[in-house]
Amino acid sequence: MIGSADLHTLTGAYAVDALLPAEAEAFSRHLGACPACAQEVRELRETATRLGCAVTQVSPALRDQIVRALPEVRQLPPLGPRPAGASLRGGTWQRWLPGVAVAASRAFGESRRPGGQPTAGR
Ligand SMILES: [Zn+2]
Numbered sequence: 001m002i003g004s005a006d007l008h009t010l011t012g013a014y015a016v017d018a019l020l021p022a023e024a025e026a027f028s029r030h031l032g033a034c035p036a037c038a039q040e041v042r043e044l045r046e047t048a049t050r051l052g053c054a055v056t057q058v059s060p061a062l063r064d065q066i067v068r069a070l071p072e073v074r075q076l077p078p079l080g081p082r083p084a085g086a087s088l089r090g091g092t093w094q095r096w097l098p099g100v101a102v103a104a105s106r107a108f109g110e111s112r113r114p115g116g117q118p119t120a121g122r
Pocket of ligand 1 (some may be wrong): 008030034036037038
């Protein structure tokens with residue numbers, strides 16, 4: 001069961017369709033009564049769309065460099081205590097999201113550099 005105070009924390013996961021169906025349904029109802037969350041979801045979706053567009057501007061050479069670097073990116077452990085009965089391997093998107101976020105931020109940073117040339121050894 002999701003408390004009403006907890007619903008305010010689900011904007012990011014809702015914006016990228018990462019909630020379980022029951023959570024998404026509860027949050028959808030919450031959006032109708034919470035303008036702050038509704039605005040945050042709109043802004044997060046706009047940002048996610050911009051990030052998705054930025055990825056398409058990455059050169060094939062840079063993409064290959066990122067893919068080669070992925071095994072070297074350490075995944076951070078989850079914050080806070082693990083809930084009772086939670087798998088050691090984590091849930092679904094929680095396992096790969098940190099690595100994808102690092103790779104996307106590197107790709108976005110490289111694509112914004114003047115000249116667009118990646119730096120060797122980064
Ligand atoms: Zn809210």
